Amino acid sequence: MERINIEDVLVDLGNNSYHIYIGPEILKQLANYLPELAPNAGQKIFLITNPTVKNLYGREITAALFDGDYKVIWGEIPDREEAKSLNEAARLYDLAFAHGVERHTPVVALGGGVVGDLAGFVAATYLRGLPLVQIPTTLLAQVDSSIGGKVAVNHPKGKNIIGSFYQPKLVLIDITVLNTLDRRELVSGLAEVIKYGIIADAEFFSWLEENLPKVLALEPQALIHVISTSCRIKAGVVQKDEKEEGLRAILNFGHTIGHALEALTKYQTYRHGEAVAVGMAAAASLAVHTGLLAAGEAARLKKLLEQAGLPTALPSSISGEDLILAMQRDKKVQLGQIAFVLPVKIGQVEIKRHPPVKWRELIKKAGRI
16 A cells, blocks of 8 residues: 655744644544643643534544543534534633633644634634644635634624634644545535635646546545645745735635625525635636736636536626625725736736726626626
8 A cells, every 4th residue: 555645834934833734544643743732641622523523533533532641622513604603602612611621722623614713713712812723624624724824703794704813733634534525515625726726836727637537536645735735825825924914815816706606695505615616717707808817728717617516607696786795895895995816827816906997897797707
């Protein structure tokens, strides 16, 4: 059997630096990664997850932590976006208090983006900050939400409205968990992977064009390459702009329209990556129509998205005017101006904060570009 090495990606943020370890069977070795954070025998671990993930990996995690002489406090949250709420955070605070969670008790987030965001928010705010370990179990969370330190809960009026920048102490990515991931969720995560090629790495984009079947087949070496490359690209951006004051906005490619699409469909129709895929295709078309991007480059993006099994068309039921109104409610709007991240070529994007009137008119054309 081929030996697969563990990849180590450093997110270099000075005192907030941390490592991302990527490879197979990491969950079984969990206790080996924790001594620096939890060096004392019998130390508590506050492990936050959902019932689906706990049913899959709870016994394995418990055994691994027991071997390391740790005591597990389980915090379960519902397996849905609505769990990212102040009410669920308060319930976890109550649980932490009842079980004597202390300032040095690590919070381990085991799950997808909802678990990571909520657990991170609780870690950032309980006792003014607990050490956070992210163990993402979806491809989307592995390449995106678990890295970079954005933690948040939703407000009834908007997604991720209440939050903070709070870096984890450690990110552990076990590629083995992707074998139990729902196929649609796996494909959704590929949208963020493809995004990295568009915004920063033309060579990686070309690699995806040639090797996408290996990724979809969950070949271990292909998965490690995809995840580690994505993590390195995101880490490189975060290192230059930790708190999204400029460059980090390029990570929002596809998200301006994608978030609007999610909101207009009440988060019931699209998974996040699917909405981002539609947003990327629309942004690429917008860039073509405004002379920023060659039509052939936009066609390559659309083809790769469709080969991955992702949607690329805006639904005819949503008007361009509705999209504009939804985008104007996005938390990244500044002085009333919508920020668009538009590709100028594969591997490079530009941020346009003062879009010409004709861009708005193009978007309004029956919700299509």
